[in-house]
Amino acid sequence: MHNDREVRPRLAARLRRIIIGGARDPHDPDMAHKMALIAFFAWVGLGADGLSSSCYGPSEVFLVLLQYPFLALFVALASALTVIVISMSYGQVIDLFPQGGGGYLVASRLLSPKLGMISGCALIIDYTLTIALSIASGADAIFSFLPADLLPWKTYMAVTGVVALTALNMRGVKESVVPLIPVFMVFVFSHLFAIGYVLVTHVGEMGRIAGSTMADVHTASSQMGVMGMILLMLRAYGMGAGTYTGIEAVSNGLPMLREPRARTGKRTMVYMASSLVVAVVGLMFCYVLCEVKFQDGKTLNAVMLESMTAGWRWPWAGHTFVLVTLASEAAILFVAAQTGFLGGPRVIANMALDRWLPNRFATLSDRLVTQNGVLLMGGAALVLIVGTHGSVQYLVVLYSITVFITFVLAQSGMVRHWWSVRGTAEAWKKGLLINGIGLMLSLFILGCMTVIKFREGGWLTLVVTGALVFLCLSVRRHYDNTLKLLKRLDTLVEVSQASQGMRFKGEPAQPVAFDPEQKTAVILVSGYNGLGLHTLFGVVRLFGNTFKNYIFVQVGVIDAGNFKGPTELENLKAHISGDLDNYVKYMQRQGCYAEGRSLVGTDAVQSLSELVPEILEQYPQGICFAGQLVFPEETSFTRLLHNYVVFAVQRRLYSRGIPFVILPIRV
Secondary structure, three states: OHHHHHHHHHHHHHHHHHHHHOOOOOOOHHHHHHHHOOOHHHHHHHHHHHHHHOOOOOHHHHOOOOOHHHHHHHHHHHHHHHHHHHHHHHHHHHHOOOOOOHHHHHHHHOOOOHHHHHHHHHHHHHHHHHHHHHHHHHHHHOOOOOOOOHHHHHHHHHEEEEHHHHHHHOHHHHHHHHHHHHHHHHHHHHHHHHHHHHHHOOOHHHHHHHHHHHHHHHHHHHHHHHHHHHHHHHHHHHHHHHHHHOOOOOOOOHHHHHOOOHHHHHHHHHHHHHHHHHHHHHHHHHHOOOOOOOOOOHHHHHHHHHHHHHHOOOHHHHHHHHHHHHHHHHHHHHHHHHHHHHHHHHHHHHHHHHOOOOOHHHOOOOOOOHHHHHHHHHHHHHHHHHHHHHOHHHHHHHOOOOHHHHHHHHHHHHHHHHHOOOOOOOOOHHHHHHHHHHHHHEEEEEEHHHHHHHHHHHHHHHHHHHHHHHHHHHHHHHHHHHHHHHHHHHHHHHHHHHHHHOOOOOOOOOOOOOOOOOOOEEEEEOOOOHHHHHHHHHHHHHHHOEEEEEEEEEEEOOOOOOOOOOOHHHHHHHHHHHHHHHHHHHHHOOOEEEEEEEEEOOOOHHHHHHHHHHHHHHOOOOEEEEEEEEEOOHHHHHHHHHOHHHHHHHHHHHHHOOOOOEEEOOO
């Protein structure tokens, strides 16, 4: 039995290492640089969402205008302008918040924390739908080439895609992006060639195109009136709103970009906006030039490609090109899901740091990724795919609304910022103009999407977002109440400091020699606070003068807030050292031997399980102590919001025969 228990953990650890990879060293000063993405990799990882929308966004626009196809040219130019404006407005966000945070941080800082929370909730829902819709669309595209009797396996393939991407993202950001580069580049070059080929071969028809465009304007205005024609084009413009999603991902993901992050982020934004404008405008022009008509069972892109290659000298070459291009569209829809895996966990981590979500979502795995956030995004996407049986038609009505909630709040925050600094900041007029136009466009698209898609299922997106907002409010209320309770304990800090000042005024703490004949109390603390002092005083009260040696142990947990480079890690270590030094000085003034031990890692339980046995080897007469808060009402909800590290450490140390005493501390 003992051997079986030994083998099972080893096999599990080996399997985990194969799938996810070995642990990274957070103390390596070059680690943040090694993990960070250059602009090209960021374009692949974050830009695929926008580019993949060219597989369905332009066709949604064109299908609305099928009776007046040349009006699509005006909508194409309006879409290009929208992409440019939104990109420029988020460039302003990057300049103002170079540390990252995107729409969530902008709304939190410039409007209010609660509006920021609403923006974050909308983004989480949007990123989850990005994963589910992209993978479901990719599965649809792949199974359109396969025999119909294989269709029942489509949902299983979508589930496999989510699991595979989740595992890739558990390995790390760069590891999840690099394998996707070949697929991304095949899509880019094949579509760039198709657009260029159609434009070049129809360059002599520009006069006819201009005449046909004017004819469509005249026909539409005479049949529906000028206002009716404008409303039709506005509806088509709104139906293509999915094209603009994903642009905000760069500002959310700045912490994963290479230094200087702001410059890398803005360069990535240029790559994204340029490629998206070329794809959207180019494909709509191709539809018009190739006189594309709707064909049942085929996408407009497929019809356009077949029309483009119909006159090629070697039919096999045309057929191969069409097949490769359509296959790349199916593949990039899978790649587009990566945007959700990169952006979603980052938003979740930021909200966890602000106590809107359980704080465990801010911690990093030993691969230095927000593992819990990745698992949550993957799990939520799985639920959506299984619940809808991978139905793209159903998922698409849930999409696009939430991201424009974030757009509106982010642009409102930026407009408010520029107005507040008017006359004092450089280029405030330019910033106000860019973000003002972005706000108006975002408001218009949000209104269109809400009206158009509300009855089709858009109401469900709003209900789910509202439910997540309610959950965040509940989590924050609990953490705020816990902080109030902890403040009662923290009054001990002031009392202890005041008493020390009165008793030992002007007298520094004197080191006391270690007495190996005396027992040692190894006390686990989480900072120089009321909880730690309560634990210390509890040991003294219960055991009197039994212990003459005191070892204070503190572990610093690396989370998404402090893993941004060597400076933040050094600040964390310095803070821990200062906390431990306060305990040491306090006990030295009581005539006891005292020292502090610390470790910085990604897992508090693992770090303490390694550090405590090392200490007890040096101090064999030591006994471990830790304090645990006891809440007035403990529920499964409160257990979810707190890690209860001491119980996990106690179980590990007990299995090694190490005594560990937990002192209950009521609040």
